Amino acid sequence: MTESNKAIDLYDVTIIGGGPAGMYAAFYSGMRNMKTKLIEAKDELGGYLHMYPEKTIWDVGGIPPIRCDKLIEWLSKQARTFDPTLLFGQKMIGFARQPDGTLLLETDTGERHHTRTVIIAIGRGVAQLQKLDIEGADRFEVTNLYYTLQDLNSFRGRRVLVSGGGNTAVDWARELADVADRVTVVHRRDEFTAMERHVEEMRRVVDVRTPYAVERLHGDGDAVRQVTIRHVETGAFERLDVDAVVVNHGYNRDYGSLREWGLTIGEWGLTVNNQAETNIPGIFAAGDCSTHSSKVRLIAGAFVDAVLALNSAKRYIDPSAAPMAYVSSHNDRFRELNKQLTR
Ligand SMILES: Cc1cc2nc3c(=O)[nH]c(=O)nc-3n(C[C@H](O)[C@H](O)[C@H](O)COP(=O)(O)OP(=O)(O)OC[C@H]3O[C@@H](n4cnc5c(N)ncnc54)[C@H](O)[C@@H]3O)c2cc1C
Numbered sequence: 001m002t003e004s005n006k007a008i009d010l011y012d013v014t015i016i017g018g019g020p021a022g023m024y025a026a027f028y029s030g031m032r033n034m035k036t037k038l039i040e041a042k043d044e045l046g047g048y049l050h051m052y053p054e055k056t057i058w059d060v061g062g063i064p065p066i067r068c069d070k071l072i073e074w075l076s077k078q079a080r081t082f083d084p085t086l087l088f089g090q091k092m093i094g095f096a097r098q099p100d101g102t103l104l105l106e107t108d109t110g111e112r113h114h115t116r117t118v119i120i121a122i123g124r125g126v127a128q129l130q131k132l133d134i135e136g137a138d139r140f141e142v143t144n145l146y147y148t149l150q151d152l153n154s155f156r157g158r159r160v161l162v163s164g165g166g167n168t169a170v171d172w173a174r175e176l177a178d179v180a181d182r183v184t185v186v187h188r189r190d191e192f193t194a195m196e197r198h199v200e201e202m203r204r205v206v207d208v209r210t211p212y213a214v215e216r217l218h219g220d221g222d223a224v225r226q227v228t229i230r231h232v233e234t235g236a237f238e239r240l241d242v243d244a245v246v247v248n249h250g251y252n253r254d255y256g257s258l259r260e261w262g263l264t265i266g267e268w269g270l271t272v273n274n275q276a277e278t279n280i281p282g283i284f285a286a287g288d289c290s291t292h293s294s295k296v297r298l299i300a301g302a303f304v305d306a307v308l309a310l311n312s313a314k315r316y317i318d319p320s321a322a323p324m325a326y327v328s329s330h331n332d333r334f335r336e337l338n339k340q341l342t343r
Contacts, residue, residue: 008104008112010102010115011036011037011085011115011116012029012035012115012116012117013025013119014038014039014117015038015084015121016121017039017041017123017287018040018044018086018088018121019049021121021288021306022040022047023079024302024303025038026038026086029082029084029310029313031082031325031328031331032321036084036085037085037087038085038087039092039107040088040089041089045075045086046072047123048124049068049071049075050072053072054068059298060299071299092105093106094260102114102115103116116282116316116317117282118284119276119286119309119310120270122255124252124288125255129147129148131249134214134216136217139222140217140223140224143224144224144244145224146245147246149175149176152178155176157180160243160245161185161245162206163248164247165188165192165194166192167193169248170199174201174206181243184208185202185207186212186213186214188210188232189211209229212232213232214229214247215228215229224244226241261280263278263280269288270285270289272290273292274308281316282316284313286309287301311323
């Protein structure tokens with residue numbers, strides 16, 4: 001990227017990713033009086049929390065059990081406290097250092113963003129569904145091979161094969177059992193990585209085949225009509241008649257172009273020190289995408305990472321700045337807001 005950055009507004013910090021780490025960073029940067037932009041690849045804030053919106057979260061400090069979709073709502077409200085610029089539907093794909101040390105970021109829409117610092121908070125990257133690794137399977141995606149479950153009613157009276165063994169697959173199987181003619185769950189291990197109570201309930205209402213893996217899809221035109229499954233230990237094959245196949249094999253980490261940017265990436269993500277600094281000056285990382293010796297891969301851990309990253313970004317811009325923000329009860333920025341709340 002060599003184009004001029006003259007016409008583009010300069011921000012103190014640009015946060016990449018709108019999950020818990022990014023949302024909390026957007027809030028905390030307001031406490032540090034920084035001009036803030038957040039860029040999220042999807043069209044809403046929330047990040048990975050959208051993968052389990054109906055679940056109850058118990059382990060966020062100070063918040064009694066709460067449905068995850070409610071937590072998204074509250075986090076997103078808090079993130080907007082100081083009116084950061086929020087941009088959606090743009091995935092950061094690259095950056096270029098400018099002669100004055102600032103950074104010019106590029107997103108996949110071709111837009112550019114000018115910033116003094118960057119906080120990368122991309123979690124597992126833009127989550128990519130792990131698809132069936134079977135040649136030609138993609139041609140059935142237009143008919144009766146599904147990777148998401150949107151309209152339960154469309155499965156009414158059908159024979160459905162569900163492949164997968166995690167929370168989502170188990171939940172889908174239970175829901176499908178209410179409407180489908182028959183549900184068969186195929187999983188490569190005998191154990192399911194889902195809530196025990198849900199697994200028990202699923203076993204009562206569907207036909208469970210373990211340890212089996214989907215081996216082949218047999219089509220009639222563009223629709224799957226039969227599926228060959230293979231016993232993982234004996235290698236024995238079985239062929240099942242189906243009207244629909246639903247797959248949930250989880251999500252792949254997608255760090256896309258991060259490596260090309262020259263960032264150090266270890267087995268568990270972007271390597272940062274205990275100040276959330278990456279190996280590139282002015283670029284910090286927080287949340288599930290980063291790794292350090294005291295890492296806590298939970299929402300609470302993402303908040304702490306966000307605070308560390310923000311404080312480091314502040315001091316990168318102004319080395320004489322205080323190491324952290326004043327606590328909220330002493331912070332000038334809240335004085336007026338407090339008055340509004342008590343009016
Ligand atoms: C099934 C399940 C249950 C869980 N339950 C709990 C729980 O009960 N309690 C708890 O504390 N934690 C729980 N967790 C963990 C928690 O969800 C994560 O620790 C948390 O979401 C991490 O937040 P994050 O902001 O780092 O990343 P994410 O939530 O993954 O957000 C990253 C965001 O960055 C965006 N993004 C990615 N790449 C780009 C890009 N290049 N440009 C722009 N945007 C980008 C993504 O679209 C996403 O919105 C659970 C996780 C799972 C999988």
